[in-house]
Amino acid sequence: MSMSTRCRACLYKKRKACPVGCVFAPVFPGFEHVQRFGIISDVFHEKKLERWILTTDPRDLPMLLDSLEYEARARLENPITGSSGQVRRLTEENQKLRQDMERLTAEIVTLREITAKQRQEQHHEQVWSV
Numbered sequence: 001m002s003m004s005t006r007c008r009a010c011l012y013k014k015r016k017a018c019p020v021g022c023v024f025a026p027v028f029p030g031f032e033h034v035q036r037f038g039i040i041s042d043v044f045h046e047k048k049l050e051r052w053i054l055t056t057d058p059r060d061l062p063m064l065l066d067s068l069e070y071e072a073r074a075r076l077e078n079p080i081t082g083s084s085g086q087v088r089r090l091t092e093e094n095q096k097l098r099q100d101m102e103r104l105t106a107e108i109v110t111l112r113e114i115t116a117k118q119r120q121e122q123h124h125e126q127v128w129s130v
């Protein structure tokens with residue numbers, strides 16, 4: 001196998017060639033996959049990645065890689081909280097937005113009641129001024 005036929009994982013690992021039956025070859029084929037493999041393998045051990053690829057239904061491989069890349073990026077960004085920190089932050093934001101929405105809905109109800117009352121009073125005044 002020549003240098004140019006290395007898959008992007010083996011290229012990243014600076015192997016001279018893909019080993020026979022390279023697990024990564026079908027999963028990291030394109031040039032853009034060099035960085036992707038790098039990010040994933042920085043966080044997850046290569047043997048583990050190999051096992052996950054082998055035990056995953058090929059139809060689910062794109063989803064596996066997407067989630068591993070997401071997890072790996074989150075872990076590199078914040079080694080302490082990783083993606084659970086992002087989930088926690090989004091949950092808190094969601095909770096705050098729900099509270100804002102409840103408060104604004106209550107304000108709308110109050111404003112509608114005030115407007116309705118004012119209209120009633122205006123109508124009442126018009127009736128009596130005739």
Ligand SMILES: [Zn+2]
Pocket residue numbers: 006007008009010011017018019022023024025
């Ligand atoms: Zn390879």
